[in-house]
Amino acid sequence: MPNLPLRLGEVFREHGPFVCRSLRYLGVKEPDLDDMLQEVFVVVCRRLGDYEEKGRTRAWLYSICTRVVRSHRRKLGRRREAALVTEEPVAPVQLNQVEDAEALALGRELLERLPKAQREVFMLYEVEDMPMSEIAQALGCPLQTAYSRLYKARRRILAAVASLGAENKR
Amino acid sequence: MTIKDPERLKATGQTPENLARALRALGRDSQDTARVARVADRLATTGVPPAAPAGGSWASRVRPSLTAKGMGVGLGLGLLALGAIGHMLMRDRPATVDATVDQQPRQAGDSLPSTPSETPAVAPVPPTGSTDLPSALGTHEQGAVPTTRVSTPAAGVVPNAHRGGGNRTERPSESPISRARKKRATRGPAANRVRVGPTARGAAPSRVPPQKQTETAPARTQEPATSGDSAMAERRQEPSARAQVPEPDGAAPPPPAPPAPPARPRDQGPSEVALLREARRLASGQPEAALRLLREHSTRFSNGILVPERELLAIEVLRRLGRTREAQRRMRRFETRYPQSIHRQRLEQPAPSAAP
Known part of the structure; x- marks a missing residue:
């Protein structure tokens, strides 16, 4: 650069x-x-x-x-x-790129289902691998609040994945 | 007591495979790397605003604005009080107050037309409006949407609608520019051709009398769109193509084949980014040389994607040379053309010391 x-x-x-x-x-x-x-x-x-x-x-x-x-x-x-x-x-050309693009699309779709506050915590913790203390600092909220948002987000995401799986089986 | 962070979903074995893959994919979006490189390039070309040295220059930057806000509030209160007094006085003498109120919009309106009247005379740069975006998209090597342009003048562009002038959606705020554009258009096609076409850049000019040009102008609609690459490419090819269209009443057969279109100016010499970067490098030591490069940029990349950056640099160089009036004129034009530009903040910074 x-x-x-x-x-x-x-x-x-x-x-x-x-x-x-x-x-x-x-x-x-x-x-x-x-x-x-x-x-x-x-x-x-x-x-x-x-x-x-x-x-x-x-x-x-x-x-x-x-x-x-x-x-x-x-x-x-x-x-x-x-x-x-x-x-x-997105124009994927190879098989692994297609898979990546699909996974990316799924990830984005799942994240969009979350409310903003939960999405932030989930994204920073699960995707960016940031420690919770750092996330709480970044968001300016108490640590416990950050944990609470993370658990709620996880529940929602897992439920969404399960419902998507059920839809695909039909 | 410290709480241990829970295990991450993508690390546990119980997570559904598609979710784990999605989380991993979200963490390595390959488009983002390219985007970062692009923005880094843009920042390097534009020049990064000076970093705040340790010792709270950020605070010193903020404080003037705060004091300015305080002054604004005070001024507002004062004006309110004056208004109340004026209202009381108006009961006694309404005529004088009305006269002063009436003058204000007229003065504001008087100052406006100065911009369009200056623009064609001074402008070395044709206005870059919404028409430029498709061409920039088509020709820029990185193929990225230049979002400064998207957010500023070309926000209302539908990408596929760039043919046939459908893209000329202009905002009301750009009315001086559009007026200048119209003015240029009324000067006739020849004026535009000299400015845009390749003949103005040193190639052998195809001299066609103005009458012939006006005669052949309607035939333009019958020409097949050969390249279809971008609006810009079409515009560049137009002069030579139009010069070779036979007269409608002539019985001569059509020419066998039009010669290959002239090489695009971007392929000759340094790229747009390289040119601006060089200009920025020279700006501090050899401002005259930098200005020369900027002029070259305005000629070769009149519709380039870095036009706002070029204008910004030109203003800085002019200020450095002590040509403040020219710089101010250019700055006014910049503000009119790019009202939402994030570079405006830089322009409001105090000018560097002028050269002796």
Whole structure:
């Protein structure tokens, strides 16, 4: 990543995909993802000087994502503009890519069934492998609340998977 | 007491296989890596806003805005009080108050037309509206939707509707630009051709008298769409194709085959990103050279996907050179054209010290 300050480059390299996924699971649509990602990293760049490394970079990044998305929503609410561009098409070419694409589609569908608060915890814990204490910090909620959301999300997801399996058998 | 985190679903053996696979797939979305690289490239080209040094410059950045807000609130209260006083006075002398109120919209309206009248004269860059998006999509090597463009001028574009001018959905906020566009259109096709066509870039110009051009212009609709690649490609091919269309009343047979379309300018010389990156590199040491490169960019990539970034850099370079009036003019145009751009924040930063 040329011309970027060193630390920003590191953050970009290591956590860029995480930020991207987080934005998506926060409800940002595909056409807006590039802009949102850029905005997040512009904020990251400004705030890197104040950030103290405590091994919780992802929690910090996630909180930035949350704020950027909230601000984006406010703007969208003001503009009341309908996005005409649909999701980017996925064009898998090989068998394993097809399987991956199917699994990805299933994962996204399952996540969309969750309420936002539960989805955040579930995604950060089950997909991003973040420890619960870090998740609670990122979300600004008590640890017990985070656990409670995780268990509820798990129940919903497992029920959804079971119902999908039943539908497929029919 | 610390609570041990529960075992993750994808690690337990009891989880359904499809769920475990879905969770793993969610964690490695290959599209995201490409997206990150693209945005990193964009940030590197645009230039990253200066990182805050330790010691709370973030706070210092925030504080002025807070004080500005405080001042705004104070000002608002003051105006409210003045309004109340004015209301009381209006009972006695309504005519004077009405006159002052009437003048305000007229002044605001007077200042507006200055933008379109300046735009064609100054603009080295044709306005990039919704028409540009399909061409950018078709020609950009990464094939990504440039979302700055999507969110700013081209938000209302239906991707498949870019033929036949159906894509010219313009927002009311861009009315000065559209007016300038119309003005350019009324100047006749020749003006547009000189600006857009390949003949303006040093190739042998095909001189056709203006009368002939107007005669052959209707025949354009009968021409088959040869490439169909993108609207941009069509526009580039139009001048040469139109110059070879025989006159309608002439009995001459049609020409055997049109020559191959001229090579696209993007294939000659550095790419759009490379050009802007070089310009950014030169901006601090050799601003004149940077400006030259930016001019080259505006000629070769008049509808490129990095037009906002180019404009941003041009404003910065002009400021650095001390050409503040030019920079301000360009900045006004930028704000009109990209009202939602995230770069506007950078433009509001104080200008760097001007060159002697």
